[in-house]
Amino acid sequence: MYQLIDFKTKQTVTTDDFVFAGEDTPWEVKMDLEKIKRRINLDYFTQAAPCLSKYLPLMPIQEPANFVSLRESATPLVRSKVIGKALGIDLYFKVEGKNPTGSFKDRGSAVDITLAKEMGAKGIVLASTGNMAASCSCYAAAAKMPCFIIVPEGVSMSKLAQVISFGGKIIQVKGSYNDAADLAYKIAKSKKFFLAGDYAFRVEGQKTAAFEIIDQMLFQVPDEVVVPVGCGTNLTAYRKGFEEYQALGLIEKNPRLVGVQATGADTLERAFSNNEKEIKPLKSANTSATAIAVPYPIDGDKALDAIYQSGGEAVSVSDTEMLSAQYELSTQEGLFVENASAATVAYLFKKHKAGKLPQGKKVVCVLSGEGLKDPSVVLKAAIQPPIIYPNEADFDKLYNNNFFDNKTMVFIEQNEVIFASVPTVQEVKDKLIELFEAKYDDDFIVKVHQSIRHFLGKGKSITVSDLQDIVQDAREMVDHGAKDALKVISFKVATAKDGIAEAEVTVERDGQLYFASDEGVGPVDAIIKALTKACPGEVSYKLTDYKVQIRGQGADAVVYVELKMLKSGLPSVGKAISPDIIQASVEAFIDAYNIRR
Ligand SMILES: *Cc1c(COP(=O)(O)O)cnc(C)c1O
Numbered sequence: 001m002y003q004l005i006d007f008k009t010k011q012t013v014t015t016d017d018f019v020f021a022g023e024d025t026p027w028e029v030k031m032d033l034e035k036i037k038r039r040i041n042l043d044y045f046t047q048a049a050p051c052l053s054k055y056l057p058l059m060p061i062q063e064p065a066n067f068v069s070l071r072e073s074a075t076p077l078v079r080s081k082v083i084g085k086a087l088g089i090d091l092y093f094k095v096e097g098k099n100p101t102g103s104f105k106d107r108g109s110a111v112d113i114t115l116a117k118e119m120g121a122k123g124i125v126l127a128s129t130g131n132m133a134a135s136c137s138c139y140a141a142a143a144k145m146p147c148f149i150i151v152p153e154g155v156s157m158s159k160l161a162q163v164i165s166f167g168g169k170i171i172q173v174k175g176s177y178n179d180a181a182d183l184a185y186k187i188a189k190s191k192k193f194f195l196a197g198d199y200a201f202r203v204e205g206q207k208t209a210a211f212e213i214i215d216q217m218l219f220q221v222p223d224e225v226v227v228p229v230g231c232g233t234n235l236t237a238y239r240k241g242f243e244e245y246q247a248l249g250l251i252e253k254n255p256r257l258v259g260v261q262a263t264g265a266d267t268l269e270r271a272f273s274n275n276e277k278e279i280k281p282l283k284s285a286n287t288s289a290t291a292i293a294v295p296y297p298i299d300g301d302k303a304l305d306a307i308y309q310s311g312g313e314a315v316s317v318s319d320t321e322m323l324s325a326q327y328e329l330s331t332q333e334g335l336f337v338e339n340a341s342a343a344t345v346a347y348l349f350k351k352h353k354a355g356k357l358p359q360g361k362k363v364v365c366v367l368s369g370e371g372l373k374d375p376s377v378v379l380k381a382a383i384q385p386p387i388i389y390p391n392e393a394d395f396d397k398l399y400n401n402n403f404f405d406n407k408t409m410v411f412i413e414q415n416e417v418i419f420a421s422v423p424t425v426q427e428v429k430d431k432l433i434e435l436f437e438a439k440y441d442d443d444f445i446v447k448v449h450q451s452i453r454h455f456l457g458k459g460k461s462i463t464v465s466d467l468q469d470i471v472q473d474a475r476e477m478v479d480h481g482a483k484d485a486l487k488v489i490s491f492k493v494a495t496a497k498d499g500i501a502e503a504e505v506t507v508e509r510d511g512q513l514y515f516a517s518d519e520g521v522g523p524v525d526a527i528i529k530a531l532t533k534a535c536p537g538e539v540s541y542k543l544t545d546y547k548v549q550i551r552g553q554g555a556d557a558v559v560y561v562e563l564k565m566l567k568s569g570l571p572s573v574g575k576a577i578s579p580d581i582i583q584a585s586v587e588a589f590i591d592a593y594n595i596r597r
Pocket of ligand 1: 104105229368
């Protein structure tokens with residue numbers, strides 16, 4: 001029913017283990033389409049709705065009853081409501097995040113794991129950047145087979161959580177995806193495990209997405225299909241799917257395939273722009289889109305070949321362009337997708353901006369994964385939502401100050417320095433409009449300006465993310481009505497060799513000076529204890545919570561401190577930011593103390 005061939009030599013290959021790839025070249029499955037054509041009913045094919053049983057004869061599975069399926073496939077093909085019109089094209093989205101584990105990988109895993117079971121492998125091993133792991137561990141659980149997963153350190157926590165829930169045996173390695181893939185290959189060979197992942201059989205499952213697009217478009221072929229590229233396997237699968245439909249006589253032409261990478265992992269684009277047939281590996285990948293952070297795409301040459309054959313192109317987009325496209329997809333189309341998936345739409349925006357997007361074409365963007373797969377990327381670009389006391393007055397303060405007119409995310413390099421020296425108030429105002437589309441009142445801008453001066457005075461230049469924090473802070477620290485109840489006149493902390501810290505503070509309350517000192521396990525502990533001591537008497541507090549967040553990168557990152565105390569039995573929360581943790585703690589303490597409820 002099928003043959004395994006080497007991608008480079010096109011010779012038939014065989015193996016006596018469960019590794020379906022050469023050491024250096026990928027293999028591919030060649031289906032006997034003539035035989036299949038005789039077996040299937042083409043009338044039925046053009047009429048039946050897209051579903052798995054329809055495509056089973058086109059998959060290399062011996063016994064349909066063995067098929068490990070979890071209702072992957074038949075994902076929606078959604079016509080764009082807004083973006084297509086804005087770009088002047090007839091745009092569709094193939095929403096692959098609707099598969100069982102949230103990415104298209106499930107189509108391939110269904111075939112991979114079914115074959116592992118049919119062939120009698122005792123276990124499964126694979127390398128992954130996250131989604132492959134989530135998908136394979138899910139299908140392995142369904143097939144009741146042990147599944148070993150090698151991931152590079154630092155993959156998305158939500159993807160790890162999926163793997164762990166499915167009982168996948170996960171190992172993180174210090175290295176890139178490619179290091180993980182090398183290790184998985186070795187383990188599969190020596191332990192006789194089935195090597196799942198971006199190898200020959202996966203394509204046979206993933207190609208069903210191409211079948212579906214044609215079925216869902218009622219056998220009209222789109223002009224262009226845009227696919228995000230990591231290892232290049234999925235783009236290869238689309239090409240194979242369209243070619244097989246053409247060979248079966250179901251369509252007359254193939255769509256143009258566009259492969260989109262991240263600029264920090266742009267192997268295909270580099271080869272394509274030099275008209276080369278082979279990709280050159282990069283040392284490392286540099287992008288926040290983990291699903292396509294691949295320095296050496298295993299199927300890179302295959303994908304490149306598919307692109308050339310289809311008259312398509314290989315392109316790349318920046319992380320910021322992806323994020324911005326992700327936001328447009330969510331806000332304009334109601335589609336929350338992974339940033340790697342948004343790369344496809346980012347490419348369209350980029351091309352349109354350059355005036356090079358042909359008008360009126362039918363284009364399908366493959367939205368490869370679900371947005372909840374990697375929320376950290378969104379949260380990093382987000383303007384943190386404010387936290388207020390549950391009363392309407394606090395809400396009104398935000399509402400009346402135009403807080404909700406802001407964007408909810410910013411798409412600029414977060415570490416870009418915007419103020420290295422003290423700006424004018426007008427400059428601050430202009431920057432706020434430029435970055436957040438925010439038009440604040442003048443009092444507020446003066447407050448932000450003061451903070452900026454304070455930061456710069458501490459030798460900290462202001463980056464985009466710092467400004468974001470400062471604005472938020474100024475916003476949250478709206479007057480509590482009793483600003484002056486407690487003032488810290490001076491403070492001092494010293495840490496001894498044994499780690500014990502000693503703090504001294506002088507505070508002013510209601511015109512009276514108080515002095516106190518105390519020891520703590522660290523400088524923060526000591527200063528807060530001393531402050532607590534300096535505010536004795538009729539108010540009693542208990543420190544119940546203390547939270548620190550380092551925002552930004554590097555030694556001069558901003559520290560955000562949130563401090564909860566019980567004041568006269570009522571909880572009160574203070575917040576502050578500063579480049580200095582002690583300073584931030586002191587200010588958070590004052591903030592919490594001065595809140596009048
Ligand atoms: C795996 C993956 C990709 C990249 O696909 P390749 O087959 O590796 O090229 C893109 N987007 C998402 C969401 C993925 O999970």
